[in-house]
Amino acid sequence: MQVHEAVGGVALAAALAAAVAGCGGSSSGGTKAAGSSPSASAFSGTINVFAAASLTEAFSTLGRQFEDAHPGVKVVFNFAASSALAEQINQGAPADVFASASTKNMDQVVSAGGASNPTPFVKNVMEIAVPPTNPAHVATVNDLANRGVKVALCQSQVPCGATAEQVFTKAKITVKPVTEEADVKSVLSKVELDEVDAGVVYVTDVRSAGTKVKGISIASNVNASTTYPIAALTHAHNSAAAQAFVAYVLSPAGASVLTADGFEQP
Amino acid sequence: MPWPLAVPAAVGALFLLAPLVGLLVRAPWSGLPRILSDSHVLSALRLSLICATAATAISIVLGVPLAWALARVRVRGISALRALVTLPLVLPPVVGGVALLFALGRRGLIGQYLDHWFGLTLPFTTPGVIVAETFVAMPFLIITVEGAFRGVDRGLEEAASTLGASRLTVFRRVTLPLIAPSLVAGSVLCWARALGEFGATITFAGNFPGVTQTMPLNVYLALESDPEAAIALSLVLLAVSLLVLAGLRDRWLRPTAAS
Numbered sequence: 001m002q003v004h005e006a007v008g009g010v011a012l013a014a015a016l017a018a019a020v021a022g023c024g025g026s027s028s029g030g031t032k033a034a035g036s037s038p039s040a041s042a043f044s045g046t047i048n049v050f051a052a053a054s055l056t057e058a059f060s061t062l063g064r065q066f067e068d069a070h071p072g073v074k075v076v077f078n079f080a081a082s083s084a085l086a087e088q089i090n091q092g093a094p095a096d097v098f099a100s101a102s103t104k105n106m107d108q109v110v111s112a113g114g115a116s117n118p119t120p121f122v123k124n125v126m127e128i129a130v131p132p133t134n135p136a137h138v139a140t141v142n143d144l145a146n147r148g149v150k151v152a153l154c155q156s157q158v159p160c161g162a163t164a165e166q167v168f169t170k171a172k173i174t175v176k177p178v179t180e181e182a183d184v185k186s187v188l189s190k191v192e193l194d195e196v197d198a199g200v201v202y203v204t205d206v207r208s209a210g211t212k213v214k215g216i217s218i219a220s221n222v223n224a225s226t227t228y229p230i231a232a233l234t235h236a237h238n239s240a241a242a243q244a245f246v247a248y249v250l251s252p253a254g255a256s257v258l259t260a261d262g263f264e265q266p
Numbered sequence: 267m268p269w270p271l272a273v274p275a276a277v278g279a280l281f282l283l284a285p286l287v288g289l290l291v292r293a294p295w296s297g298l299p300r301i302l303s304d305s306h307v308l309s310a311l312r313l314s315l316i317c318a319t320a321a322t323a324i325s326i327v328l329g330v331p332l333a334w335a336l337a338r339v340r341v342r343g344i345s346a347l348r349a350l351v352t353l354p355l356v357l358p359p360v361v362g363g364v365a366l367l368f369a370l371g372r373r374g375l376i377g378q379y380l381d382h383w384f385g386l387t388l389p390f391t392t393p394g395v396i397v398a399e400t401f402v403a404m405p406f407l408i409i410t411v412e413g414a415f416r417g418v419d420r421g422l423e424e425a426a427s428t429l430g431a432s433r434l435t436v437f438r439r440v441t442l443p444l445i446a447p448s449l450v451a452g453s454v455l456c457w458a459r460a461l462g463e464f465g466a467t468i469t470f471a472g473n474f475p476g477v478t479q480t481m482p483l484n485v486y487l488a489l490e491s492d493p494e495a496a497i498a499l500s501l502v503l504l505a506v507s508l509l510v511l512a513g514l515r516d517r518w519l520r521p522t523a524a525s
Contacts, residue, residue, distance in 0.1 A: 179472025
């Protein structure tokens with residue numbers, strides 16, 4: 001249980017409501033505190049946010065902003081492949097919020113009773129990342145099928161791997177990667193280290209990598225997208241703050257941070 | 267046994283055994299044949315056995331002479347060298363993998379020349395897996411064998427020398443047979459460590475079924491998609507480890523059997 005302290009001149013009723021919601025969160029449905037206003041600073045303690053690796057930069061910014069708006073709240077992130085996070089949550093990991101890079105991995109948590117009513121909040125499309133010198137002269141997605149081009153992809157159970165496969169199916173090509181990485185940031189780092197000629201990642205990853213990689217766009221008629229759902233978890237220890245964080249991500253302020261990083265609205 | 271010793275001892279034993287029991291309890295015994303006959307699993311198992319054996323062979327060829335040098339050569343800095351070559355024992359394997367990338371990767375210190383001159387790149391290849399496993403496992407062989415070299419009765423070597431044997435003959439015919447039990451123990455340790463290697467492998471060699479996806483990588487990644495398969499694979503690795511332990515124990519109990 002979290003220790004709740006009313007901070008500053010917050011109304012006693014609001015503090016009590018938050019405390020009740022926070023304490024009850026571990027045993028009951030997490031939706032009752034929905035709609036709590038992000039301006040209330042009655043939350044305290046730590047919230048554990050399990051988020052897709054591709055959200056690393058955007059969510060780190062959102063976490064800092066949320067902490068600034070709610071002194072006393074600490075947002076702790078676990079960024080990894082959505083498939084890995086879904087498995088961790090279903091095994092009982094102490095997560096309060098789950099932001100998945102695909103509806104499939106969120107559904108795994110929902111069907112295990114870990115979350116209800118997830119909300120789609122962004123959409124992401126794929127892009128080819130190559131080292132700045134583009135050693136294999138990759139120009140289109142079709143070049144990835146060439147045997148001489150070393151390609152890194154995500155594992156097929158990871159959203160970025162599944163979405164890349166959709167791209168290849170649409171483009172009617174077969175890509176034989178040299179490595180299937182555990183999450184999208186591992187693919188990106190293999191490109192940054194210049195160990196592979198190309199990696200298929202999200203447009204947001206190319207943008208966050210700055211000058212360390214070069215982006216080669218995928219034609220929109222063959223490109224594929226994935227939708228990111230978010231939910232406060234049923235077994236959240238800090239349910240009220242978790243709901244507030246989700247509300248903040250869904251708010252116009254949250255959306256503007258995500259859009260600035262290259263995410264599209266769902 | 268006094269209780270201040272008995273209680274922590276019992277807790278310690280339980281702590282070490284509980285995870286293994288957990289694995290056995292959760293094991294999908296009825297689905298085991300189906301999971302273990304999967305072609306992905308078989309190729310991962312084959313790859314693991316091949317790579318661990320190759321890594322052990324390389325470790326013996328390079329590690330035994332190095333251990334001999336560390337035990338016998340008297341020059342300044344040899345103890346510093348000993349500390350450095352056994353560093354991978356305590357280094358987190360992921361750090362080892364990163365270091366290997368910067369040394370032998372396509373743009374690495376040495377790797378760029380391998381690529382430039384011979385068109386040879388190690389990351390994402392089976393030889394890359396063997397390199398990563400050798401890096402992590404060889405120190406286990408070195409420290410075991412080095413200890414044995416130190417313990418060898420120098421009188422026997424000197425006797426061989428006075429009878430006219432060259433230094434290499436002494437090493438081959440006298441020293442090596444004397445340390446054989448330690449060499450076997452060190453090789454088994456090295457092989458077991460190579461078989462279980464994860465961090466350096468996934469960092470340096472990547473992950474692709476049949477090429478670089480060894481059993482530990484398969485276990486880790488299967489946990490996300492098919493937890494039952496992960497448990498089944500873990501059981502296989504557990505069985506192999508137990509076999510190694512049993513074999514090793516036998517060697518240690520009858521040290522003369524090896525020669």
